Each structure stands twice: as structure tokens, then as C-alpha cells.
Amino acid sequence: MNNLEYYKERFDRLKSAKTVDRFADIRQNAFNDFSKTGIPTSKNEEWKYTRIGNIFNKEYRSLIPDVVSAAAEEALSSVRLPGYEQANELVFVNGFFNQPLSTIRSSDLVILSLEEAAVADEYREFVKKNLGHSHHYLKDGINALNTAFMQGGLFIHVKKGYAVEHPVYIYNISDAGAGNIFCQPRSLMHVAENSQLQMAETYVTIGGSDSFTNQVMEVVIEKDAVVEYYKIQNDAANASLVSTTHFRQTGKSYIHTVTISLNGGIVRNNLNIIMESERSEAHLYGLYFHGGTSHIDNHTIVDNVKPNCFSNELYKGILNEDSTGVFNGKIYVRQDAQKTNAYQSNKNILLSDNASVNTKPQLEIFADDVKCSHGCTVGQLDEEAMFYLQSRGISESTARSLLVRAFAEDILEHIKLDPIHKYIEKLIVKRLKKGTT
Amino acid sequence: MLKIQNLHANVEGKQILKGINLEIKAGEVHAIMGPNGSGKSTLASVLAGRKEYEVTEGTVEFLGRDLLDLDPEERAGEGLFLAFQYPVEIPGLSTTNFIKTAVNEIRKYRGQESLDAVAFLKMMKEKMALMNIDQSLLSRPLNEGFSGGEKKRNEIFQMAMLQPKLAILDETDSGLDIDAIRIVANGVNKLHTKENAVLVVTHYQRLLDYIIPDFVHVLYNGRIVKSGTKELALELEEKGYDFIKNEIDVEEQV
Numbered sequence: 084m085n086n087l088e089y090y091k092e093r094f095d096r097l098k099s100a101k102t103v104d105r106f107a108d109i110r111q112n113a114f115n116d117f118s119k120t121g122i123p124t125s126k127n128e129e130w131k132y133t134r135i136g137n138i139f140n141k142e143y144r145s146l147i148p149d150v151v152s153a154a155a156e157e158a159l160s161s162v163r164l165p166g167y168e169q170a171n172e173l174v175f176v177n178g179f180f181n182q183p184l185s186t187i188r189s190s191d192l193v194i195l196s197l198e199e200a201a202v203a204d205e206y207r208e209f210v211k212k213n214l215g216h217s218h219h220y221l222k223d224g225i226n227a228l229n230t231a232f233m234q235g236g237l238f239i240h241v242k243k244g245y246a247v248e249h250p251v252y253i254y255n256i257s258d259a260g261a262g263n264i265f266c267q268p269r270s271l272m273h274v275a276e277n278s279q280l281q282m283a284e285t286y287v288t289i290g291g292s293d294s295f296t297n298q299v300m301e302v303v304i305e306k307d308a309v310v311e312y313y314k315i316q317n318d319a320a321n322a323s324l325v326s327t328t329h330f331r332q333t334g335k336s337y338i339h340t341v342t343i344s345l346n347g348g349i350v351r352n353n354l355n356i357i358m359e360s361e362r363s364e365a366h367l368y369g370l371y372f373h374g375g376t377s378h379i380d381n382h383t384i385v386d387n388v389k390p391n392c393f394s395n396e397l398y399k400g401i402l403n404e405d406s407t408g409v410f411n412g413k414i415y416v417r418q419d420a421q422k423t424n425a426y427q428s429n430k431n432i433l434l435s436d437n438a439s440v441n442t443k444p445q446l447e448i449f450a451d452d453v454k455c456s457h458g459c460t461v462g463q464l465d466e467e468a469m470f471y472l473q474s475r476g477i478s479e480s481t482a483r484s485l486l487v488r489a490f491a492e493d494i495l496e497h498i499k500l501d502p503i504h505k506y507i508e509k510l511i512v513k514r515l516k517k518g519t520t
Numbered sequence: 521m522l523k524i525q526n527l528h529a530n531v532e533g534k535q536i537l538k539g540i541n542l543e544i545k546a547g548e549v550h551a552i553m554g555p556n557g558s559g560k561s562t563l564a565s566v567l568a569g570r571k572e573y574e575v576t577e578g579t580v581e582f583l584g585r586d587l588l589d590l591d592p593e594e595r596a597g598e599g600l601f602l603a604f605q606y607p608v609e610i611p612g613l614s615t616t617n618f619i620k621t622a623v624n625e626i627r628k629y630r631g632q633e634s635l636d637a638v639a640f641l642k643m644m645k646e647k648m649a650l651m652n653i654d655q656s657l658l659s660r661p662l663n664e665g666f667s668g669g670e671k672k673r674n675e676i677f678q679m680a681m682l683q684p685k686l687a688i689l690d691e692t693d694s695g696l697d698i699d700a701i702r703i704v705a706n707g708v709n710k711l712h713t714k715e716n717a718v719l720v721v722t723h724y725q726r727l728l729d730y731i732i733p734d735f736v737h738v739l740y741n742g743r744i745v746k747s748g749t750k751e752l753a754l755e756l757e758e759k760g761y762d763f764i765k766n767e768i769d770v771e772e773q774v
């Protein structure tokens with residue numbers, strides 16, 4: 084699956100299958116981009132430490148997989164996030180939004196397929212303007228590939244003035260039961276003025292073959308809106324993922340994100356926050372705790388377009404066994420964006436000699452009156468602290484667990500959605516008990 | 521209870537302890553005094569089992585066991601406790617959770633059942649009163665942002681919770697004002713019984729006004745160069761460490 088012919092053939096097939104295609108232009112442009120850039124290799128600076136070539140050397144069942152999967156439907160009951168009884172649940176199966184499996188509890192939410200939204204009077208302009216905006220920041224073939232083959236996408240609209248009482252849970256289920264599967268979920272979200280929303284999203288692969296998910300979600304946040312977003316990754320080692328979440332703050336708004344990554348094959352997160360309105364605020368937290376041979380890459384972009392914005396970013400990593408990590412945090416401060424406050428920090432603990440991490444802050448500042456700081460650390464568990472705990476009778480393994488848990492605390496405390504907070508705590512305790520430290 | 525014989529120890533290849541001999545019996549209070557850099561904290565760390573310190577010669581017997589053969593947590597399980605000169609700050613770990621883990625790990629080591637929440641809370645309350653320590657301090661992350669006095673009080677509070685047989689207090693008085701010293705000393709005295717022992721390491725004599733030692737030893741240049749009763753502490757206070765130094769340096773030249 085690594086030659087252009089393969090994709091060309093599929094792309095033509097997709098085009099001819101569609102009598103009407105609302106997305107014909109954007110699709111064609113994306114495919115042209117993909118044809119030019121191809122699958123990113125390590126020669127691409129953005130993909131230097133994350134090699135996805137092998138993912139594309141495999142054969143997949145189809146580039147456009149089956150929409151329906153009985154196994155995935157069955158699996159949903161076992162992969163639900165705690166608190167789901169009170170949540171709006173949006174389910175993707177094999178990259179396609181699945182309406183029957185989804186549950187909408189809030190009348191302040193409008194849920195449509197992307198195609199429906201593209202023709203609806205109220206949303207047509209919005210879709211046209213915002214769908215594919217992430218492309219301006221992610222110029223690689225991976226992002227283009229999703230857009231070129233966009234199918235079964237989801238449109239979410241949070242009505243103006245509503246504080247959505249029920250959180251939105253998004254599940255991405257991939258059925259690798261009948262061979263390797265390649266999924267490309269796509270969604271576009273509109274958080275209208277003065278509304279509030281809490282969101283959690285997770286990824287689950289079922290079946291023993293491999294999955295590769297290439298996801299793009301684009302979110303537009305308007306004036307006085309408040310958004311919390313929790314990304315939870317704890318998939319199996321046979322599940323690889325490129326997950327792009329692209330936020331535009333088009334009005335003065337508040338965004339709070341926590342990205343928790345605990346397992347997977349090759350995992351790459353792109354989190355973009357485009358601060359297009361004065362006095363916007365963004366908080367980006369991340370915790371990755373990996374072992375085995377898994378690879379976790381967090382690429383973030385905070386783009387200060389307008390003045391007086393505040394952003395704070397803290398990512399912490401714990402890498403065990405042969406796992407590898409990457410952190411790349413870009414902060415742009417545009418010429419116009421005076422009085423920007425932007426902070427960034429990445430801290431890592433390596434629990435084994437074979438684990439490694441590449442961390443790189445990247446600040447590009449074109450304004451002169453700004454406050455920016457960044458820093459990164461890579462180290463081991465503190466010997467002094469270990470000895471202190473052990474001198475109190477605490478065994479070495481328990482002491483390590485306590486210190487890892489303590490290290491993670493200032494990320495976990497930012498998970499404000501209570502059932503999700505407890506759930507993550509539990510996952511981490513379980514991981515620590517497994518003796519992976 | 522504790523028998524140290526001819527103990528030599530290195531850190532980073534440098535010899536710090538050069539033949540320590542010391543015996544402590546149940547019920548006794550010993551004090552080790554000495555100028556800065558003489559090896560007091562090193563001795564305390566070696567006894568507690570810190571890895572950076574390499575024992576090159578000598579033996580230490582604790583309650584009939586070869587102490588040097590045990591891991592730090594096993595030493596704690598056997599009943600050894602070190603109140604640190606510089607307690608470590610651990611952000612993200614609540615003090616209460618830490619103490620609860622310690623209490624139960626030690627109980628496990630001794631083949632006892634874990635304390636349930638009620639029993640643990642009861643014990644906490646009791647010892648908090650003893651140490652004049654506030655609940656709010658204990659729900660904070662371990663030692664993080666604690667004042668010097670709070671850290672030291674927290675050390676003795678842990679000692680109260682863990683009920684060791686031998687407590688080593690390393691400069692527990694340093695940085696404390698006189699009221700805080702009184703509280704700490706009072707706690708130590710209340711915990712002291714005929715069955716346990718205390719080794720007070722201090723630079724100054726003033727703590728010994730409150731914790732009265734049965735024996736005082738002077739550590740200088742990695743060796744115990746003088747031992748006596750509490751009057752020795754007063755003499756040191758009066759004459760300063762120079763008189764010891766001079767005595768020893770002269771002896772060594774001969």
C-alpha cells in the first residue's frame with residue numbers, strides 16, 4: 084500500500100461511485116497534495132522521529148472499509164467510558180459515523196452527517212469555510228489522505244448559549260477481526276457563541292489483526308464559549324494512530340485539553356490551537372505513559388494570531404521498557420499578537436535504559452512585546468526521593484509506583500470530568516500494578 | 521540493640537567514616553556531636569542504607585541481625601528510623617497517602633494485617649495531637665513548600681506513626697526556633713520508652729537541653745574521638761570544637 088498507483092486507483096473508484104459529491108473540490112485538491120507529498124518519511128522534519136512507513140507497507144482490507152461491523156457493535160458495550168449513562172455518545176465504526184449506535188441526550192446538540200451539513204442552509208457556509216482548515220498547518224500527505232478519502236464524516240453543532248449538560252463521548256472503534264484495517268474518521272464541530280461543552284474521546288481496536296486510524300477532527304469555537312476536551316488512548320499494541328485535533332478560537336474563548344496516552348503501536352497526536360481572537364485562553368495538558376515497543380509522538384501547535392492571548396502547556400511523559408517518545412511543541416506569535424503570554428513545558432522520566440525520548444520546543448516569535456517560556460527535561464526517578472520512601476519501609480517497587488503516580492498528578496488533576504478522572508486514575512494504577520515500572 | 525564495629529565508609533571514592541565503634545542499648549539516648557563535615561550525616565545515611573555510601577570495612581548489628589545486609593525498607597521494617605536532615609519534597613504525593621503506605625508496608629513486613637481506614641485515622645489523630653501538627657499540612661503534597669520547622673515536625677510525626685525501635689535524628693533541631701525545638705523534643709521524649717532507643721545527631725548542644733542524652737560522643741574526621749555523659753556536651757558548648765580538634769590533631773602528629 085505504499086505506491087501512488089494504489090491510491091490513484093482507489094481514488095478514481097471513490098469518485099466514480101459518487102454521483103453527487105459536495106466535497107469534490109476539496110477532495111481533489113487533497114488528493115493532488117497527497118500525490119505530491121506522499122506518505123511522510125523521516126526526511127520530513129515533522130516526522131523525523133516517527134516512522135510510519137511500515138504502517139503503509141502492510142496490506143489493508145480496503146482503504147474504504149466496511150461501514151457495518153457486528154463485532155464492533157457488540158464491542159461497544161465493553162468499551163464504553165464510565166459515565167456514559169449520562170453522556171451523548173457518538174460512535175465511529177471503521178472510520179464511519181454510526182448513527183444507530185450513537186445516543187444523543189442533549190437537545191442543544193445538532194448531529195448530522197458531514198454531507199447533510201454541507202447542504203443544510205444553516206451550516207453550508209460554515210462547512211465550506213472550515214472543513215479542511217487543518218491543512219494550512221499540516222501540509223503532509225497524512226492529513227491530505229484523510230481529506231481525499233473523506234467518507235462517513237460527522238458534523239456537530241453546539242447551539243448558541245447552551246451549556247451542554249451531558250458530556251460528549253466519542254468512540255472510534257476499528258474492527259481488525261477480518262484482517263488489517265485502515266480507518267479515517269473525520270469530523271467537524273461548531274461550538275457556537277456562549278456555549279459550553281465537555282468532550283472525551285477514545286480509540287478501540289477489536290480483533291487480532293492490525294489497525295491504522297488516521298483521524299482528523301476540526302473544531303471551531305466562537306465567542307465566550309468554553310470547551311474541555313479529553314483524549315484517551317489506551318489501545319492495543321496492534322493499533323496505530325495518527326490523531327489530529329484542530330481547534331480554531333474564532334471568538335474570545337476558553338479551551339482546556341488533556342491528552343492521555345497509555346498504550347498503542349505507533350501513536351501520533353497533532354493538537355493545534357489557533358488563537359484567532361484577542362484574549363483567548365488555552366490550556367494544553369498531556370500525559371504519556373508507555374511501555375513495550377510502543378511509540379508516542381505529541382506534536383502541538385499554538386498559534387497566536389491576535390494580541391493578548393494566554394496559553395499554558397504542560398506535557399509529561401513516562402517511558403518504560405523499549406518505548407519511545409516524541410514531543411514537539413510549536414508556539415507561533417504573529418506580528419500582530421502583542422502581549423501574548425505563552426508557556427510550555429515538557430518533562431520526561433525514563434524508567435528503563437532502552438526507553439528514549441526526543442523533545443523539542445519550537446518558538447517562532449514575530450511580535451516584540453510578549454512573554455514566552457519553554458523548557459524540557461529528561462531524567463530518571465529521583466534517587467533521593469526513592470531512598471526517602473524506602474527508608475520509611477516502602478518497598479522499591481511500591482516506591483517507584485508512588486513516584487510515577489506523583490509525577491503524573493499535576494496532569495491528572497486537570498481532568499475535570501469526574502468519571503473520566505477516576506477512570507484514568509484506575510488505568511494508571513492498573514498499569515503500575517502490572518509491574519511495568 | 522545496635523552495635524557498630526570499626527565501620528569504614530566511602531562516598532565517591534572518598535573515605536568519610538574511618539573506623540566507628542558505638543553500642544546503643546534499649547532504653548538509651550545517645551547523642552553524636554561534631555563539627556560540620558565530620559561525617560555525622562554519613563553515619564546516619566549508612567545506617568539507614570543509602571546506596572551511594574559504600575561500606576568498606578566493619579560490621580553493624582541491629583537487634584541481632586546484620587544490618588548492612590538489609591535493604592533500606594527492610595531496615596525500616598526491623599525498626600530503624602532516620603529523621604532526615606533534609607527531608608525530600610515530593611510534589612504529587614499526599615503526605616497522608618505516603619504515611620499510610622509506609623505504615624502498611626511495615627506492617628506487611630512484620631506479618632501484620634493492614635490497618636483499615638478507621639484504625640489508621642484514629643492513630644493519625646492521636647499522633648497529630650502529640651506533634652501539634654495540623655490536618656491541613658498532612659493533606660498537602662509531601663514536604664512540598666513546607667517551612668523548615670514543618671518539615672522537621674513532619675519527620676517526627678512519621679516517627680510517631682512508625683514507632684521505630686531505634687530512631688536516628690539527624691540535625692532535627694537545625695533551622696528551628698526554640699518553640700519548635702520544644703515541640704519536637706517533647707514528641708521525641710513522649711515516644712521514648714525502655715524498649716526503644718534514640719540517637720540524636722546534632723551540631724549544637726541546645727537540643728540536648730530538651731532531649732537529655734545518657735551518652736555523648738564526639739565525631740571528628742570520621743572517628744568517634746571522645747565519649748562521655750551529658751556534661752561533655754556542655755563542655756563542648758563552652759569551649760567549642762577547637763579544643764577537641766587541637767587535642768586530636770596534636771595526638772595524630774605524635
Ligand SMILES: Nc1ncnc2c1ncn2[C@@H]1O[C@H](COP(=O)(O)OP(=O)(O)O)[C@@H](O)[C@H]1O
Nearest residue numbers: 531532536555556557558559560561562563572
Ligand atoms: N554524597 C556525597 N558526595 C560527596 N561527598 C559527600 C557526600 N556526602 C557527604 N560527603 C562529604 O563527606 C563529609 C562528611 O559529610 P557529612 O556526613 O554530611 O558531615 P556532617 O553531617 O557531620 O556535617 C563532607 O566532607 C562531605 O562533603
Ligand SMILES: [Mg+2]
Nearest residue numbers: 560561605691
Ligand atoms: Mg549533617
